[in-house]
Amino acid sequence: MKRASIKDIARIAGVSVATVSYVLNKKEGSRISEATRDKILKVSKEINYTPNKIAKSLKMSKSKLIGLIVADISNDFYSNIARSIEDEAMKMGYTLLIGSCDENPEKFGKLTELFSEQQVDGMILAPVTGSDDAINRLVREEYPIVTIDRYLQNIDLPGVMINNFEISEQICGHLLRKNFDELIYVGYDTELPHLLDRQYGFDKCAEKSGVTVKRILTGIHNITEEVHQQLQDNLDLSKKTCIYFSSNKLGIAGLRYLIDNNIKVPENVSLVAFDETEAYYLFPTEVSFVRQPLEEMARESVKLLDSQINSYTQQGKRATFHAEFVERNSVE
Amino acid sequence: MKRASIKDIARIAGVSVATVSYVLNKKEGSRISEATRDKILKVSKEINYTPNKIAKSLKMSKSKLIGLIVADISNDFYSNIARSIEDEAMKMGYTLLIGSCDENPEKFGKLTELFSEQQVDGMILAPVTGSDDAINRLVREEYPIVTIDRYLQNIDLPGVMINNFEISEQICGHLLRKNFDELIYVGYDTELPHLLDRQYGFDKCAEKSGVTVKRILTGIHNITEEVHQQLQDNLDLSKKTCIYFSSNKLGIAGLRYLIDNNIKVPENVSLVAFDETEAYYLFPTEVSFVRQPLEEMARESVKLLDSQINSYTQQGKRATFHAEFVERNSVE
DNA sequence: CTGAAAGCGCTTACAG
DNA sequence: CTGAAAGCGCTTACAG
Numbered sequence: 165m166k167r168a169s170i171k172d173i174a175r176i177a178g179v180s181v182a183t184v185s186y187v188l189n190k191k192e193g194s195r196i197s198e199a200t201r202d203k204i205l206k207v208s209k210e211i212n213y214t215p216n217k218i219a220k221s222l223k224m225s226k227s228k229l230i231g232l233i234v235a236d237i238s239n240d241f242y243s244n245i246a247r248s249i250e251d252e253a254m255k256m257g258y259t260l261l262i263g264s265c266d267e268n269p270e271k272f273g274k275l276t277e278l279f280s281e282q283q284v285d286g287m288i289l290a291p292v293t294g295s296d297d298a299i300n301r302l303v304r305e306e307y308p309i310v311t312i313d314r315y316l317q318n319i320d321l322p323g324v325m326i327n328n329f330e331i332s333e334q335i336c337g338h339l340l341r342k343n344f345d346e347l348i349y350v351g352y353d354t355e356l357p358h359l360l361d362r363q364y365g366f367d368k369c370a371e372k373s374g375v376t377v378k379r380i381l382t383g384i385h386n387i388t389e390e391v392h393q394q395l396q397d398n399l400d401l402s403k404k405t406c407i408y409f410s411s412n413k414l415g416i417a418g419l420r421y422l423i424d425n426n427i428k429v430p431e432n433v434s435l436v437a438f439d440e441t442e443a444y445y446l447f448p449t450e451v452s453f454v455r456q457p458l459e460e461m462a463r464e465s466v467k468l469l470d471s472q473i474n475s476y477t478q479q480g481k482r483a484t485f486h487a488e489f490v491e492r493n494s495v496e
Numbered sequence: 497m498k499r500a501s502i503k504d505i506a507r508i509a510g511v512s513v514a515t516v517s518y519v520l521n522k523k524e525g526s527r528i529s530e531a532t533r534d535k536i537l538k539v540s541k542e543i544n545y546t547p548n549k550i551a552k553s554l555k556m557s558k559s560k561l562i563g564l565i566v567a568d569i570s571n572d573f574y575s576n577i578a579r580s581i582e583d584e585a586m587k588m589g590y591t592l593l594i595g596s597c598d599e600n601p602e603k604f605g606k607l608t609e610l611f612s613e614q615q616v617d618g619m620i621l622a623p624v625t626g627s628d629d630a631i632n633r634l635v636r637e638e639y640p641i642v643t644i645d646r647y648l649q650n651i652d653l654p655g656v657m658i659n660n661f662e663i664s665e666q667i668c669g670h671l672l673r674k675n676f677d678e679l680i681y682v683g684y685d686t687e688l689p690h691l692l693d694r695q696y697g698f699d700k701c702a703e704k705s706g707v708t709v710k711r712i713l714t715g716i717h718n719i720t721e722e723v724h725q726q727l728q729d730n731l732d733l734s735k736k737t738c739i740y741f742s743s744n745k746l747g748i749a750g751l752r753y754l755i756d757n758n759i760k761v762p763e764n765v766s767l768v769a770f771d772e773t774e775a776y777y778l779f780p781t782e783v784s785f786v787r788q789p790l791e792e793m794a795r796e797s798v799k800l801l802d803s804q805i806n807s808y809t810q811q812g813k814r815a816t817f818h819a820e821f822v823e824r825n826s827v828e
Numbered sequence: 829c830t831g832a833a834a835g836c837g838c839t840t841a842c843a844g
Numbered sequence: 845c846t847g848a849a850a851g852c853g854c855t856t857a858c859a860g
């Protein structure tokens with residue numbers, strides 16, 4: 165598996181490696197004669213030359229690699245983001261490294277270190293609780309980073325997110341107008357700011373109405389079981405209730421509970437779920453959900469990162485996108 | 497963003513870069529005095545040294561990078577595989593590059609080239625129709641590769657797959673014993689060998705029984721629409737029918753059709769679907785499905801690749817795993 | 829129009 | 845026990 169190098173081309177074509185390099189990079193400035201150019205190109209094709217980007221990276225201190233860290237690449241939400249990031253990155257000449265940290269700050273730190281050692285030009289990060297140290301280290305090194313989906317309370321970084329607070333507020337308002345006796349907010353027991361935003365937005369709107377809001381908060385490791393247990397404890401079918409699931413995983417867990425217990429939507433209970441997933445379409449009732457503009461967000465994150473890479477600026481633009489409430493039939 | 501190098505450590509510690517390198521790589525053979533060792537380690541920590549793996553890669557001709565090419569990382573099936581591959585790769589010291597080719601051989605070729613230029617140590621590939629040229633080129637260069645999920649008709653490569661033919665045959669046999677009037681096989685109009693195996697296994701078993709098998713084959717770009725249309729044309733509810741969906745995407749499209757048209761399972765029609773996905777759990781009936789041992793497959797693929805990397809062998813072991821038929825309530 | 833040379837940050841025989 | 849030196853495959857001023 166010995167690969168041809170420009171040295172080989174140079175030797176066979178009877179020119180210097182410098183000339184080969186110039187030709188292969190088709191630099192305009194330095195005029196190389198048509199003849200030697202053609203010869204070099206011919207030889208290069210003959211011996212099946214492929215450039216060694218690692219050598220180039222070392223010389224240029226640019227790897228054209230970017231790293232993406234998400235909670236879990238097998239989660240629909242993140243794999244969709246990853247796909248859009250991949251496409252955009254590709255378009256801009258970057259190759260994508262992907263890592264999952266499972267909400268674990270140690271893994272997160274390991275991944276940033278790994279990526280940094282691999283000399284990625286920048287990273288797109290979905291920070292987790294406790295990842296501040298790892299991120300601060302990157303910031304100190306002036307490493308280009310962009311956050312996605314989530315953001316940090318104490319560190320001002322360029323990032324891409326949605327209007328979590330407002331969309332929750334708005335949906336809650338919508339529900340209040342339908343005169344529910346009870347609203348149930350299903351969320352995570354977490355300190356992640358963007359999730360708290362969802363919760364607070366909902367709360368704030370509900371507060372001034374006087375309607376009871378029950379809150380179900382689960383850990384991240386036994387979502388299905390915890391959601392089932394807590395819905396069983398808290399869902400009172402004698403009241404006119406609407407459940408708000410604040411993530412796709414929670415939504416899926418909740419819908420599964422309803423299916424398993426033969427609870428009809430929206431006859432027995434109404435619901436709204438966050439994020440879009442194919443799964444919602446197999447539920448007997450068309451689920452009303454909140455759609456994030458993932459593609460645009462992904463695209464923007466790569467653009468922000470690229471501009472960071474090309475000229476580092478400490479303080480970042482945060483791009484806030486608007487989520488869309490897609491109303492279907494699960495709220496009555 | 498100027499990073500410290502071993503040169504910096506050497507200068508500050510007053511030793512040579514060779515010594516630094518030895519210490520940092522804790523080579524047993526070369527005994528370095530405790531004192532200089534400690535000093536080097538101390539300095540290294542102080543100036544926040546992180547190794548430049550690109551330089552190391554260049555010197556060692558090993559990048560500790562592996563590339564994964566799948567059809568689409570946003571597809572549940574592949575994102576689950578990717579996740580397991582990531583975990584195993586990580587464990588073995590590799591970092592993962594991921595690319596999606598959308599069943600497009602040109603994109604596939606571009607990705608292999610890109611990965612090869614980035615000097616990945618090896619690739620895990622889910623080949624697509626028309627990717628033989630790209631793969632042959634890699635084989636000629638003796639590039640370590642392993643196929644996953646899919647395999648190639650004309651090239652014998654190490655790879656990981658399931659017993660597609662047999663599992664289909666077995667399920668068909670199971671269905672025949674339930675005395676259906678009609679079986680519908682839903683698949684792709686494709687030349688991918690592993691999918692044809694699924695089809696042929698089903699056919700072979702059905703043939704000798706005399707039961708009618710209708711075949712619905714769709715393209716890969718409008719799965720939902722095509723499945724809907726064809727089910728509408730072919731599903732005869734007056735007969736006792738069972739539908740066999742040969743992939744998760746087809747299954748989801750089909751289940752959605754049934755939901756949309758209020759066709760009850762298994763009262764009006766029975767079904768079996770390939771692959772597991774959260775979505776199946778939101779369907780009103782518990783869907784019987786075929787489960788692939790993705791984790792084991794992913795793990796094995798990384799192991800096969802690693803052993804390729806460490807000692808290249810042309811002809812490959814193919815590891816065939818057994819899929820499992822998980823029977824629930826969708827077949828009557 | 830073309831080449832010799834330095835250097836990116838490492839590793840590793842080899843010599844002492 | 846430690847260091848000088850070569851070299852991995854590139855790029856790029858600089859000189860001619």
